[in-house]
Structures are given as C-alpha cells and as structure tokens.
Amino acid sequence: MKKWLILIYTTLLLTACLPREEAAVEKPLPEPPPVKSAEEIKIGFSMDTLKEERWTKDLELFKEAAEQHGAEVVLEIADGDDVKQVWQTEKMISEGIDVLVVVPHNAESMAAIVERAHDAGIKVLSYDRLVRNAEVDLYVSYDNEQVGILQAQAMTKLVPKGKYVYLGGAETDYNAHLIKQGVFSVLKPYIESGEITVVFNQWTKDWLPQYAKENMEAALQANNDDIDAVIAGNDATAGGAIDALQANGLAGKIPVAGQDADLLGVRRIVEGTQTVTMYKSIDDLSQKAVELAIKLAIGEEIQEDLKINNGKINVPSVLLSPVLVDESTIRETVIADGFHLEKEVYAP
Structure with missing residues (x-):
C-alpha cells in the first residue's frame, strides 16, 4: 500500500513539474489616437495654378474659411506641372498634414498621390476638379x-x-x-x-x-x-x-x-463683346470644402447620397449649382454677392 501511495505521489509531483501551455490571454487593443479638434487640423492644399483670376479668389477664400474654423492651411502651387504637383503633395504628406485637398492639374496623374495619402492614413478631398481612377474620399465642386x-x-x-x-x-x-x-x-x-x-x-x-x-x-x-x-x-x-x-x-x-464670372469676362459682357458667363460662388465652394475637409480629418462620418464615378469608384460628391449671368443680371448676382465691386465692373 505504501508503494502505491509513493507511486501516485511521485506521478503527481512529476506532472506538476512538466511545462504547461499557458491559456491564451487577449491583449487589449491599442487605444485610438485622440480625436483632434478643428484648431489642431493641418489642411494640405495642393493647387494647380494661380494664373487665372478665379484661383487666386479660391485661395484667398479657402484660407479665410480655414481661419474661421481655426485650422491651418499648408499650401503648395504646382504651376501647371504634374511632376511638381506630385512631389509637393508627397512632401506635405511626409510632413504630417491631417487631410489633403487637391485641385489636380492632370486628373489622371494624381491617382498615385491618393493611394500614397491613404497609406499614411490621410483622407483626400478633390476640390473643384475630380481626380480620376482613384479612391478619392470626397469630391466638392459645382455641377x-x-x-x-x-x-x-x-x-x-x-x-x-x-x-x-x-x-x-x-x-x-x-x-x-x-x-x-x-x-x-x-x-x-x-x-x-x-x-x-x-x-x-x-x-x-x-x-x-x-x-x-x-x-x-x-x-x-x-x-x-x-x-x-x-x-x-x-x-x-x-x-x-x-x-x-x-x-x-x-x-x-x-x-x-x-x-467663371471673371472680372474681365463680366466687363466684356458690359462692353457687349461677351454674351454670358456662369457664376459659381467661390465663397460657397471654399466654405463647403473646408467644412468637409475638417470632418474628414477628425474622422466624422459624412453622408452624401450623390455619387460620381471617376473611373474606379463612385465618389461621394457635393455639387453646387451654377448661375447664368448676362448683362441684365450682373448686379443681382456677382455684385450683390460681393464677388466683384460695382466700380470694378463698370469702370470707365
């Protein structure tokens, strides 16, 4: 009997000493980065050109809208050069912007930048011009x-x-x-x-x-x-x-x-050499773009029913409505909105 007891005790002792598989322990998921406020957002704004009057207005109004929200604008102008625009946007991404807003010079060549931005966790808003064949997060323009x-x-x-x-x-x-x-x-x-x-x-x-x-x-x-x-x-x-x-x-x-309702175009309508132009309120466009860019940056969900296919995906889109301007409607459109001053339009 003693021998059996010794044998059982020895077996239990040896078993206790054997290495055992530890039970799988679920590691806690890393906490998500804190959500930034608008005041902490850096908006990368990549523009094709400032050679046309309307784009200088876009820049001015975009920066004003961003300042109203407390966001910072990091600006690059590509001067109509595809290679330069790609390099500039790469630079902005590497330097830590929170969202990228792009006015592409070439709708096709910027597709690689959208992918690069996404790899860095940065969302992309296509401003006024749609980037083609890329998974753009949002498109804001006029119809x-x-x-x-x-x-x-x-x-x-x-x-x-x-x-x-x-x-x-x-x-x-x-x-x-x-x-x-x-x-x-x-x-x-x-x-x-x-x-x-x-x-x-x-x-x-x-x-x-x-x-x-x-x-x-x-x-x-x-x-x-x-x-x-x-x-x-x-x-x-x-x-x-x-x-x-x-x-x-x-x-x-x-x-x-x-x-575009450029000042020279509106003046030509007054002179009688141009018949009509299309007014697209850049103030409305820039305000909307900044507001939505900040939402993208802080991870707020944006629900847009309108989708426009860019050759790869149906891009959630916000399209504003243009307004026809002729000689009879100049005052009630571009002048009433402060887009142009009456003294500029009717300058002698």
Whole structure:
C-alpha cells in the first residue's frame, strides 16, 4: 500500500513539474489616437495654378474659411506641372498634414498621390476638379455638366441655327469634359436636325487664352469668318476667342459664352463683346470644402447620397449649382454677392 501511495505521489509531483501551455490571454487593443479638434487640423492644399483670376479668389477664400474654423492651411502651387504637383503633395504628406485637398492639374496623374495619402492614413478631398481612377474620399465642386447645359441653352436661344465653334478647356482637366458633355447634350438635337453645325471643336491647352486665340483664328480662317456662335470653356478662353474676333472686326457681332464670372469676362459682357458667363460662388465652394475637409480629418462620418464615378469608384460628391449671368443680371448676382465691386465692373 505504501508503494502505491509513493507511486501516485511521485506521478503527481512529476506532472506538476512538466511545462504547461499557458491559456491564451487577449491583449487589449491599442487605444485610438485622440480625436483632434478643428484648431489642431493641418489642411494640405495642393493647387494647380494661380494664373487665372478665379484661383487666386479660391485661395484667398479657402484660407479665410480655414481661419474661421481655426485650422491651418499648408499650401503648395504646382504651376501647371504634374511632376511638381506630385512631389509637393508627397512632401506635405511626409510632413504630417491631417487631410489633403487637391485641385489636380492632370486628373489622371494624381491617382498615385491618393493611394500614397491613404497609406499614411490621410483622407483626400478633390476640390473643384475630380481626380480620376482613384479612391478619392470626397469630391466638392459645382455641377460642371450643368455649366455646359446653361451655356448651350443661352446660345441656342439666341442662335437656334448656324455655325458653332466650341473651344473646350484643358483636355487633362475632367471638368472640361463634363462641361463639353453638358454643351453637346443640348446641341445634339439641333445638330441631328441640321439646324446647327459645329464647324470647329478643339481643346485649349492648360486653359490658356493664347491657345484659345490660336484656335479661334484657325476656326475663322477655315470658315472664311462665317461663324454664328462661340461656346468657350471658361472666361479666359472666351477672352482669347474675343481677341481673335476683335482682330477680324467681329467682336460684339458673334455671341460668345464663357464661365467663371471673371472680372474681365463680366466687363466684356458690359462692353457687349461677351454674351454670358456662369457664376459659381467661390465663397460657397471654399466654405463647403473646408467644412468637409475638417470632418474628414477628425474622422466624422459624412453622408452624401450623390455619387460620381471617376473611373474606379463612385465618389461621394457635393455639387453646387451654377448661375447664368448676362448683362441684365450682373448686379443681382456677382455684385450683390460681393464677388466683384460695382466700380470694378463698370469702370470707365
């Protein structure tokens, strides 16, 4: 009996000494970083250019809106250079911005930057121009297709039959494609019926007036100056077209549509050389963009029902509505909003 007891005791002792697997212990999840307030947010703002008047207004109003919220704006201007814009945004990401707002020069080339920002945990808002083929978090702009619709409706009301020239914006800018889409959706039935013929249809490199002027000169030469209406991608390209018309003694005789409500464009409407422009309140646009950029930065959920496909995903979008401006509505639109001063518009 003693032997059995010794054997049992020894077995228990040996068993107790054997290594045992420890029970799996769940490690607590790391605590999420503290949510920042608007006052701690750094907004990286990557702009294509400041060569056009409207973009200087965008910058000024964007910075003012950010200051109202207490956020800091880290600014880079690419001067129409794709490589430079990619390098600048890489730099902002590496230096620790909280959200990236992009006005792309080239809608396609910025796709890699969106991915790079996401790898760094930074969300991306596409401002006014949509970045293509990328998982952009949010797009804030005006309804650019509606811009083209309003332009074409104004022109067809004045010139329901005749020869049209279309001078689009930069082919690299997706907005230019949307505007053109809107224009031709209105022109299509007129073209199909033979009432309207588009005798010249060309993009304008980098939206620059000198290229628009060259295109308009080519259109006039090819048609022996027999043109009935011009639709231009924006007021800068409209100005280039009007310079060419002026040189041929046709300024003010052929209706011209533009967009952006640039001061020079509005002045040309007063003078009678440009017919209409499209007013897009940059104040409204910049305020909305800053407000939503801060929400993205602090991780607040944004519910937007409108989605626009950018070639890769349906991007949650906020689109504001443009307003047509002609000679009769200048005071109640751009002047009433303080976009331009009356003394500037009607300067002698």
